[in-house]
Each structure stands twice: as structure tokens, then as C-alpha cells.
Amino acid sequence: MYRIKRLDFNVAYACNLSCKGCISLSNDEFKRKGVEPLQDIKEQCETWSKILDPSVISIFGGEPLLHPKIEKVLSLIREYWPQSQIRFITNGYLLRRYDPNMWFKFGALEMQVSIHRLDHEQMITEEIKKIVRCKTGWQAKRTSSGGHRQLELHHDELSVYKSKFKTFVMPYKFDNGKLEPFKSDPKKAHSICGSPDTPILYKNKLYKCAPIANILDLDHNDLYNYEGTEATGDIEALVKMINKPEKICSMCPEQRSHSIDHMKKENVHVKNID
Ligand SMILES: C[S@@+](CC[C@H](N)C(=O)[O-])C[C@H]1O[C@@H](n2cnc3c(N)ncnc32)[C@H](O)[C@@H]1O
Ligand code: SF4
Numbered sequence: 629m630y631r632i633k634r635l636d637f638n639v640a641y642a643c644n645l646s647c648k649g650c651i652s653l654s655n656d657e658f659k660r661k662g663v664e665p666l667q668d669i670k671e672q673c674e675t676w677s678k679i680l681d682p683s684v685i686s687i688f689g690g691e692p693l694l695h696p697k698i699e700k701v702l703s704l705i706r707e708y709w710p711q712s713q714i715r716f717i718t719n720g721y722l723l724r725r726y727d728p729n730m731w732f733k734f735g736a737l738e739m740q741v742s743i744h745r746l747d748h749e750q751m752i753t754e755e756i757k758k759i760v761r762c763k764t765g766w767q768a769k770r771t772s773s774g775g776h777r778q779l780e781l782h783h784d785e786l787s788v789y790k791s792k793f794k795t796f797v798m799p800y801k802f803d804n805g806k807l808e809p810f811k812s813d814p815k816k817a818h819s820i821c822g823s824p825d826t827p828i829l830y831k832n833k834l835y836k837c838a839p840i841a842n843i844l845d846l847d848h849n850d851l852y853n854y855e856g857t858e859a860t861g862d863i864e865a866l867v868k869m870i871n872k873p874e875k876i877c878s879m880c881p882e883q884r885s886h887s888i889d890h891m892k893k894e895n896v897h898v899k900n901i902d
Contacts, residue, residue: 632681632683633870636828637687640695648888651838654691656899679863683712698726714736739789741756776793795884798888806848809879825871830845836874839879
């Protein structure tokens with residue numbers, strides 16, 4: 629069993645938003661559809677809970693709230709990883725579809741609500757308030773680091789983080805319908821990576837990071853030389869390289885000049901608010 633700090637677990641490909649430079653390539657250009665079927669999630673839980681022991685396991689997408697069985701997904705992850713902190717990462721637009729009391733029942737859950745459009749922040753804050761009103765005794769604090777601002781709300785079994793990311797680093801080049809790596813110095817690229825230490829479980833294989841897992845799942849990716857690791861593969865080799873630069877990191881840019889101002893309205897398209 630490998631004890632690791634963080635693991636992302638992909639449960640959705642589609643998104644109700646389209647953010648330029650999305651690390652999951654869930655933006656409109658790539659026409660991602662669907663979610664990971666519940667049965668496949670269960671099988672992955674059965675297999676990988678015997679191999680990986682993450683302190684924090686993040687429910688990742690696309691937009692996880694698009695998963696029609698998200699409550700069951702969270703229960704499964706809790707059942708198979710009873711000791712891990714579960715981090716549920718969402719853009720928050722679809723919170724209104726769910727009973728706000730639901731979020732207290734999984735135990736040790738952190739909900740990270742990413743604010744992608746300042747003009748919609750108030751609407752999303754109202755959804756967070758519905759959750760907060762379910763209980764008394766919350767503690768609040770504000771934090772800020774590296775252009776990433778956060779409001780933290782803590783209760784016994786649930787914490788809610790409202791986060792704003794000022795910039796997105798483009799994890800690929802996309803010209804004439806073809807995905808292309810940057811061919812950077814891996815060390816430099818890794819030093820500015822937004823998620824340098826988090827492998828992802830994606831369609832029953834483990835990958836160094838979310839962008840490479842998603843890129844390899846798309847067409848026109850023949851310029852990328854990487855393979856996900858199966859449960860029977862060399863997990864130790866992958867775990868040893870967590871938070872270290874390696875060859876595949878050359879696919880990402882080594883300079884921040886390839887960043888996108890995420891707070892500019894034109895870089896985030898909301899497909900459906902209702
Ligand atoms: C890929 S999203 C998936 C979950 C959900 N749809 C959301 O937006 O929160 C997970 C997190 O990655 C962040 N993210 C996406 N693309 C990024 C990029 N290129 N650079 C930095 N952060 C990025 C988002 O802001 C979000 O907080
Ligand atoms: S909300 Fe934006 S960052 Fe999150 S998955 Fe959708 S497109 Fe990507």
C-alpha cells in the first residue's frame with residue numbers, strides 16, 4: 629500500500645462551463661461528453677483502495693455535479709477510503725439541484741467551490757449560504773497566496789472553500805485541431821505547475837497529472853509519449869516521482885507568459901445558468 633498526500637479521481641468529462649486553458653480539457657474546443665459510469669467508479673475503488681492510501685482524495689472533473697449519481701459516488705469513495713479527507717471540487721453552479729443537508733453526511737468532506745466569473749459570484753455565494761444555514765457553529769477565515777484567494781468555512785464534518793484563481797497556465801498548445809506539447813525544460817515547467825504533486829486516477833489507470841490523462845483520452849495527441857500505469861504496473865516508480873519533474877513535464881510551458889487571465893469574462897463561457 630502506498631501512502632500518498634493527494635490523489636485526484638476523475639468522475640466527469642463534461643462541464644457546464646468552458647474555461648480557456650482548463651487542465652481537464654473540459655472546455656468547448658474538445659467537446660467532452662459524459663461522466664464516469666458508477667459501476668466503473670466502484671471497480672476502480674475496489675482495485676485502487678488496496679494500492680493507494682491518500683491523505684486527501686479529490687473528486688475531479690469536468691464538473692462532478694453533472695454526475696447523476698454524485699451522492700452515490702461520494703458514498704462509495706468514503707466506503708473504500710474511510711480514513712481519507714474527501715475534497716469535492718466544483719464550480720458550484722449546480723449546487724441548487726441538491727439538498728444542502730446532503731453535504732454533511734459523508735464525513736471529513738471539503739467542498740472547494742471555484743469562482744470562475746465574478747459577475748456570478750453572488751449567485752454561487754447564495755448556494756453556499758444555503759449549506760451554511762443547515763448548521764450553527766461555523767468558523768470563517770480568509771486566506772490569500774500567489775494570486776489565489778480563498779474564503780474558508782469550517783464545521784465538524786464539512787469545510788467549504790470559496791476559491792478564486794487569478795490565472796490559468798495553458799497546459800498544451802492547440803493549433804489547427806492538433807494538441808501539441810511545449811517542449812520545455814521539465815524542471816522549469818514543473819516549478820510553475822499548478823498541480824505539481826497530484827496523480828490522477830483516470831479510467832482505471834494512474835497518471836502523473838490531470839492534463840496528461842485527459843490529453844491522452846482525446847484525438848490528435850500523437851505528439852505525446854506517455855502511458856498511464858495500470859494497477860498491475862509499476863506503481864512504485866510513479867509514486868517515487870510524485871512532486872518531482874520528469875520527462876512528461878516538458879509538455880507544459882516553462883514561462884508564466886502562457887498564463888490566461890482567468891477573471892476576464894471572455895475566458896469563461898457559462899453554457900447554461902438555469
Ligand atoms: C479542472 S477543475 C474541475 C472541477 C470544477 N469543474 C471546478 O472548476 O472547480 C478543478 C480546479 O482546477 C482549476 N484549474 C483548471 N484549469 C486550470 C489551469 N489551467 N491552471 C490552474 N488551475 C486550473 C479550476 O479553477 C478548479 O479549481
Ligand atoms: S468549470 Fe472550468 S475549470 Fe472546471 S472543469 Fe469546467 S471548464 Fe474546467
